[in-house]
Amino acid sequence: MVKNRLPLAAMLRKPIFSLIPRPRRVRKQDLSTVRTILVMRSGGLGDVVMSTPMLEQLRKLFPRVEITYLTGRASAAVLSEPLVNDVIDFDDQIFIRKKIAPALKLASRIRKRHFDLAFMLDKHWIFGLFARLCRIPIIIGFDRHGEGFLYNLAIPFTGSKYEGQYYCDLARAVAIIKGVELEGHNGINYPPPPLAVEGCKPILYPAKKDIIWADKTASEIRKFRLQRLIGIAPGGASNPGQEFALKRWPEERYLQLVKMLLDKGYAVAIFGSGRADLRVSRSIIGRLERNRSLVHDFTGRLSILQSTALMKHCDLFITHDSGPTHLAATQTKTIALFGPTPSRRFAPENAIVIEKSLKCQPCYTLFGGFKKGCKRPACMRGISVEEVFDVAEGVLG
Known part of the structure; x- marks a missing residue:
């Protein structure tokens, strides 16, 4: 098996990022007032599908909270109730081509929604910066070789297991803080009945x-x-x-x-x-x-x-x-x-x-x-x- 050697840019970024002051950690009382959640994942269709078990776990953790998913237009159509209450799509090229003006416009649009909590499923540090521009008070995401420095809670990402398991790890980390047990699939009662799944297996709800x-x-x-x-x-x-x-x-x-x-x-x-x-x-x-x-x-x-x-x-x-x-x-x-x-x-x-x-x-x-x-x-x-x-x-x- 080929060893994943780090690019020179990644090796240089980590010590630089470590010098930046970290946001304060998430506390149990911070989560008690959450009413709106934003989940963001750009990229391909499969990336969004792999995040669906996490959405079900969030439903269990926050049963009365409104969940909005922010994703590119190419993948938005795969999401539906009861997984999410709303979907905001955007031009996929904004982050791929690093279009600053459209990114700032999108951040302004998100800022007006006043989200309480955000889960950033992309690994690049630029998405942490985007979440900060949206002025979301609690941001949770991944730390891939030092890139999680802008998050209130960053889960280590090494690419050593199923991607969906990493997404579920974010929900489990919140569960630990809240003192709630998460045991596999939520089993939301919604037609059509899903396949019997457990753990972090994706699930979809066609109309x-x-x-x-x-x-x-x-x-x-x-x-x-x-x-x-x-x-x-x-x-x-x-x-x-x-x-x-x-x-x-x-x-x-x-x-x-x-x-x-x-x-x-x-x-x-x-x-x-x-x-x-x-x-x-x-x-x-x-x-x-x-x-x-x-x-x-x-x-x-x-x-x-x-x-x-x-x-x-x-x-x-x-x-x-x-x-x-x-x-x-x-x-x-x-x-x-x-x-x-x-x-x-x-x-x-x-x-x-x-x-x-x-x-x-x-x-x-x-x-x-x-x-x-x-x-x-x-x-x-x-x-x-x-x-x-x-x-x-x-x-x-």
């Missing part, structure tokens, strides 16, 4: 209309009642302002996998969003010599929660590390293909992970982004179609 639509669609696309439906997402792996093509399993492998699934009589549903994903799905379908009627392409046609509702009807979902991985894992059995990114940090806890153990992986760093020099990742190309198909057959029985 009733999305569930009705998914039920009808699933019954229509199966040629016969007992036909197995396999979902795949061959595109994705793109966050706002970031293209993570290294995480993708090659398109040719997906094509061969689809052919093998069709030859076994399975129906296949393709999921994705955006033009790039649509090009991939059309390319795969266009090269099928037979059984095209068993392939159903939903790329770019569904909302996030519609996709989630339909994924529940898949007997199995297969994809690489991407947003659909996290959506599918909340609904059905999921095979997740991992390579450059560490599965211990990003793989859903209930997913079946297929990955190689090469000396060069993972090459995704603690500070985001990949180490230079890898253009054709052997870790992803080393995962064979036969291996994935055999695992799928084992899961399907």
